[in-house]
Amino acid sequence: xxxxxxxxxxxxxxxxxxxxxxxxxxxxxxxxxxxxxxxxxxxxxxxxxxxxxxxxxxxxxxxxxxxxxxxxxxxxxxxxxxxxxxxxxxxxxxxxxxxxxxxxxxxxxxxxxxxxxxxxxxxxxxxxxxxxxxxxxxxxxxxxxxxxxxxxxxxxxxx
Ligand SMILES: [Ca+2]
Numbered sequence: 001x002x003x004x005x006x007x008x009x010x011x012x013x014x015x016x017x018x019x020x021x022x023x024x025x026x027x028x029x030x031x032x033x034x035x036x037x038x039x040x041x042x043x044x045x046x047x048x049x050x051x052x053x054x055x056x057x058x059x060x061x062x063x064x065x066x067x068x069x070x071x072x073x074x075x076x077x078x079x080x081x082x083x084x085x086x087x088x089x090x091x092x093x094x095x096x097x098x099x100x101x102x103x104x105x106x107x108x109x110x111x112x113x114x115x116x117x118x119x120x121x122x123x124x125x126x127x128x129x130x131x132x133x134x135x136x137x138x139x140x141x142x143x144x145x146x147x148x149x150x151x152x153x154x155x156x157x158x159x
Pocket of ligand 1: 032033071072073074075076
């Protein structure tokens with residue numbers, strides 16, 4: 001193998017290492033009140049203490065996050081952060097619905113009819129980046145919110 005080819009190989013290995021480090025997805029998720037947290041349609045965590053988000057290590061190739069939340073009274077909301085090169089927090093790019101639909105949390109589900117999430121903006125608990133459907137304040141008690149996150153893939157290059 002020539003020096004140039006060795007250099008290219010080393011270069012690609014370095015890039016691959018960075019991709020793998022960056023691709024690790026760590027999520028923290030909670031909701032007010034009872035949460036089920038999904039990654040690509042697979043149940044990853046449940047939580048019924050909104051003040052204590054659950055930390056979840058997600059598969060590197062996760063493409064869709066889903067939160068099913070049941071509000072059992074008072075105020076409601078969903079809060080998720082996840083790292084994928086940088087840290088993202090629930091915002092209006094999430095899609096929410098109050099209607100159960102089969103396979104709603106899977107990558108293949110078509111969410112074009114779902115509405116953009118509403119920001120709860122509950123100042124009592126400083127919830128400036130929690131989300132819900134537009135039916136906040138007791139109208140929607142059971143909601144489903146999902147978010148397509150950036151996927152990643154490895155490219156194989158012949159030197
Ligand atoms: Ca509540």
